[in-house]
Amino acid sequence: MNMRLFYKFLVPALTLAAFTVATKTAKDDKPAEPPKTKPAKSSKNTDNCIFNQNEISPKDMDGLKIVADTNFVGGISHHFDNESVQKLKKRIHKPDSLLEFKSPIENKPNIYLEPFGYFFANRPNGDKKRPHMGLDIYVSPYSRKPKDPVLIQAPVDGVVISHKRAREKDNVIGNCVILLGRDGRKYAFDHMARPTDYSDSIPMPTVGTIMKAGDPVGYVGATGETTMWHLHLTVMTDEAKAAQENSKYWRTLASQAGYSALRGQVNPLDKKEAGPIADCLKEYRGGKLNLKGDFKLEE
């Protein structure tokens, strides 16, 4: 017999047969045993948990729940529920010092921050009840549509916990992806381009997609409440969220704004809260703008 054939077909077949017999015997001779589970992961392996594949596999989805939020203004959002996010956070967390951080925008000329792109500044229309939360990163002169798409990239290893596809008449964030970083912070990328905006569009990462720092998230766009092509970047922490929920000032703000003012947003330029991404964003600062990143909670 051809030995290659022997190993290819006969050996697996014999092994399976032997396994079947063994299982049957065991089953017949002994009282039913609970099904064998895979060996518990050693603590040494937890560092790589769920980071060996591009999407969370069905076995890792145990206890995690994705919900579709059709009531979300202006589109459909799919996201892990809060409990799942907390579970994921525990599983993937790693201190800042052990992680690589990258700029959320691929390096291109003509990237800059606008004065009203400053976190917590008032909007250009002077609407003080809805302060501008987050940081606007502009990628083209006069914020026109860039001829070539500008890539948004994961600033740190993490997992996509939310994605939103906007309707045409979305009046808020437009197409959006939220990444839970291994640093425990959440990064939201708002106003992302539509698939039809560029001929070589890249698919929006779905909930559960695992990313390495620098992986493509999408292209800078102008969907949602804007006519200007830019990335509205939001950085959120659980600590800031807890502080805001205990703050009368923030609670009032949230009720006035009627939107996501209470999601734990921090100033992406504030290294103390936003972490190393603040350094990655430094290269965009400049010109006449004062971007010190001052921000503190007020009562």
Ligand SMILES: [Zn+2]
């Ligand atoms: Zn913005």
